[in-house]
Amino acid sequence: xxxxxxxxxxxxxxxxxxxxxxxxxxxxxxxxxxxxxxxxxxxxxxxxxxxxxxxxxxxxxxxxxxxxxxxxxxxxxxxxxxxxxxxxxxxxxxxxxxxxxxxxxxxxxxxxxxxxxxxxxxxxxxxxxxxxxxxxxxxxxxxxxxxxxxxxxxxxxxxxxxxxxxxxxxxxxxxxxxxxxxxxxxxxxxxxxxxxxxxxxxxxxxxxxxxxxxxxxxxxxxxxxxxxxxxx
Amino acid sequence: xxxxxxxxxxxxxxxxxxxxxxxxxxxxxxxxxxxxxxxxxxxxxxxxxxxxxxxxxxxxxxxxxxxxxxxxxxxxxxxxxxxxxxxxxxxxxxxxxxxxxxxxxxxxxxxxxxxxxxxxxxxxxxxxxxxxxxxxxxxxxxxxxxxxxxxxxxxxxxxxxxxxxxxxxxxxxxxxxxxxxxxxxxxxxxxxxxxxxxxxxxxxxxxxxxxxxxxxxx
Numbered sequence: 001x002x003x004x005x006x007x008x009x010x011x012x013x014x015x016x017x018x019x020x021x022x023x024x025x026x027x028x029x030x031x032x033x034x035x036x037x038x039x040x041x042x043x044x045x046x047x048x049x050x051x052x053x054x055x056x057x058x059x060x061x062x063x064x065x066x067x068x069x070x071x072x073x074x075x076x077x078x079x080x081x082x083x084x085x086x087x088x089x090x091x092x093x094x095x096x097x098x099x100x101x102x103x104x105x106x107x108x109x110x111x112x113x114x115x116x117x118x119x120x121x122x123x124x125x126x127x128x129x130x131x132x133x134x135x136x137x138x139x140x141x142x143x144x145x146x147x148x149x150x151x152x153x154x155x156x157x158x159x160x161x162x163x164x165x166x167x168x169x170x171x172x173x174x175x176x177x178x179x180x181x182x183x184x185x186x187x188x189x190x191x192x193x194x195x196x197x198x199x200x201x202x203x204x205x206x207x208x209x210x211x212x213x214x215x216x217x218x219x220x221x222x223x224x225x226x227x228x229x230x231x232x
Numbered sequence: 233x234x235x236x237x238x239x240x241x242x243x244x245x246x247x248x249x250x251x252x253x254x255x256x257x258x259x260x261x262x263x264x265x266x267x268x269x270x271x272x273x274x275x276x277x278x279x280x281x282x283x284x285x286x287x288x289x290x291x292x293x294x295x296x297x298x299x300x301x302x303x304x305x306x307x308x309x310x311x312x313x314x315x316x317x318x319x320x321x322x323x324x325x326x327x328x329x330x331x332x333x334x335x336x337x338x339x340x341x342x343x344x345x346x347x348x349x350x351x352x353x354x355x356x357x358x359x360x361x362x363x364x365x366x367x368x369x370x371x372x373x374x375x376x377x378x379x380x381x382x383x384x385x386x387x388x389x390x391x392x393x394x395x396x397x398x399x400x401x402x403x404x405x406x407x408x409x410x411x412x413x414x415x416x417x418x419x420x421x422x423x424x425x426x427x428x429x430x431x432x433x434x435x436x437x438x439x440x441x442x443x444x445x446x447x448x449x450x
């Protein structure tokens with residue numbers, strides 16, 4: 001067994017510095033690496049390029065990094081629900097690149113699995129296609145899209161073991177799975193870190209080979225963005 | 233009388249067939265699930281990673297790890313499955329999802345759709361909409377026939393930045409059910425009590441009006 005476990009978030013994020021490109025998992029606030037985000041705020045690094053589907057809300061998730069103006073550029077598919085984000089974007093303080101969600105996911109996965117580029121129909125004929133190579137397959141135009149390059153991918157899983165194997169819960173798998181191993185160093189924070197051998201190999205979603213550092217988060221707020229209920 | 237949001241959803245629910253996997257967008261499309269006939273076997277997909285999406289949970293049973301693409305807390309029905317975002321869009325791109333229902337700001341008579349950006353005003357992003365409209369073969373748009381200023385949303389050409397080209401197949405609005413054809417918007421049905429004249433006035437693009445335009449049966 002190759003041990004991937006580190007003691008805490010500080011050790012897990014060693015080497016993260018200003019002006020790096022970071023991938024961060026999660027969809028909305030679901031499955032975001034809360035402990036790592038808190039540490040990035042504490043580290044006070046700046047000029048970050050963030051690849052993340054969303055930008056958090058004003059006072060949680062990546063919104064915390066936006067508040068401190070630590071992010072230079074956001075690469076996302078959807079950035080609503082964040083007033084500070086909108087302000088920084090409209091004032092030109094923050095650079096924003098919007099990408100179709102499926103293309104965003106696949107550019108992560110391409111980086112994960114060593115595919116430099118791929119063709120997808122998403123965005124053809126729109127602003128997204130500007131400057132991109134177009135090729136027809138079976139008469140349908142597709143855009144050439146490239147794998148992302150990131151210094152760190154920072155993800156969150158439900159359970160993990162000291163070998164770096166990961167299991168996600170419900171829809172918190174989202175971008176966390178395709179971002180695993182998609183950066184030069186992959187840091188995984190988990191709710192429960194178990195000794196190797198405690199997780200059933202049949203149930204592993206992401207094998208430890210994709211993970212360089214794993215740690216158990218100290219605290220998970222797991223905030224709900226839209227609490228919707230059915231009346232009894 | 234023009235349909236309300238539930239009326240639009242109810243009419244669209246009639247398009248859902250047995251054995252369909254369906255992706256529902258945010259807004260009116262979400263309501264469609266409430267009106268699908270009980271005897272049909274249908275599974276709802278949410279692109280953040282679930283097939284077999286169920287209703288909202290009862291109070292106290294919400295799970296922060298179980299949401300839909302609108303970030304709302306949901307439940308999973310028997311037979312449900314979870315997957316990552318890459319595989320989710322693989323289902324969509326690979327045409328495994330049978331029906332996509334989404335909202336729009338504008339639809340053009342050639343099937344172009346605009347629903348992600350108002351330059352200088354609203355820039356929230358396209359989310360999964362561009363992937364959905366580029367790959368889905370059966371796309372129904374749910375929207376109001378006119379915008380808040382009373383201007384038609386069914387146009388010759390979209391004025392807003394488009395989300396996808398030649399992709400919309402059908403539109404259900406508060407006034408009518410319309411099919412996109414090579415010749416333009418074909419009026420299929422009127423909302424109960426709404427005249428052909430009213431629909432004509434509210435449609436800026438080419439509207440083809442057959443001799444007989446029945447009322448929707450809801």
